[in-house]
Amino acid sequence: MNWKRSLIAAVAAVPLIMLFAWGFTRDPGTIPSPLPGHAAPLFALDVFAPGQPPLSRPVGDTVRLADLRGQVVVLNFWASWCLACRDEHVVLSTTARRYAERPVHFLGVLYNDRPAAGVAWIAEMGGQSYPSMQDPGARTAIDYGLYGVPETFFIDGSGRVAYKQLGPASEVLLAHIVDSLIAVLPQHPTAPATKSGS
């Protein structure tokens, strides 16, 4: 009879053990985003930190995602109170400058912070090569399913979210994804020129 009891115990226990084992492979702190593969939510946000030439845009200028169709967009949500944002700041800023002549736009979005604090933070960090916009009421942040900073969204030329990076982005990751997305852009020789004129 012992083999029968063992069989019943195994039938009851094995699925539970498998379920728990599967649970160990998942990070409960990570919220899977449904956005990658889908159209990036459109936004029209005002610049509060202009960035530096040749990537600068005037303060108060409205950046519309729809206007950037056909080019890669790297959208980074950050805040002055975010410690991890300090880690990736230099990487983002230098990578953006390195890709200045390529069809890619690096844009910052301030998340739940005062623009004045954002400007002070940028000055403290030694400047930011690309412009940053403010997001009143965190409407764009919610549209992108944000639940913390930093988060970086890579938007391809067709306006789809190609990848979402939780936490600080590394130089290797930025270069790898941006290069991949530029490589699949429809070839149009005016792309880099359009960028500097936008």
Add this chain to the structure above:
Amino acid sequence: MKRNTLLVSAALLAALTGRAGAQAVGASVAPVAQQAAADSVLEARTNAVATQLRCPVCQGVSIQDSPAELAQQMRDLVREQLRTGKSPDEVKAYFVSKYGEWILLQPRASGFNILIYALPVLAVVGGLVVVVVAMRRWTKPPENPSI
């Protein structure tokens, strides 16, 4: 007689002006009252939806119960979407499209989620079967009692 006529006229005049005054006051009070009623209905609908949505920056708390800034902003968005005529299901669908099913505090009973609802029932039924089988075994008289 003349005095009576005067009194009646005065009473009529008072009644008429009183009524007109009341109407004037009513005309200004009614929209305010209607607005307040509409606001309270909207607030109740907002609360009903907000209690079903998880606060993304908290631990198992709804955006209705969380004091976090993002939760309040999400609640404002719920209110705004309801005000513009979206149904509660459409508002929830919006948040699901941004945050996934995770945002719903009560998962939908479909697909893999059915397990969440089915497993407790199966566990109770299984437990009852075990108890019944065990009780029968315990209460069964010995087949071959030895003296």
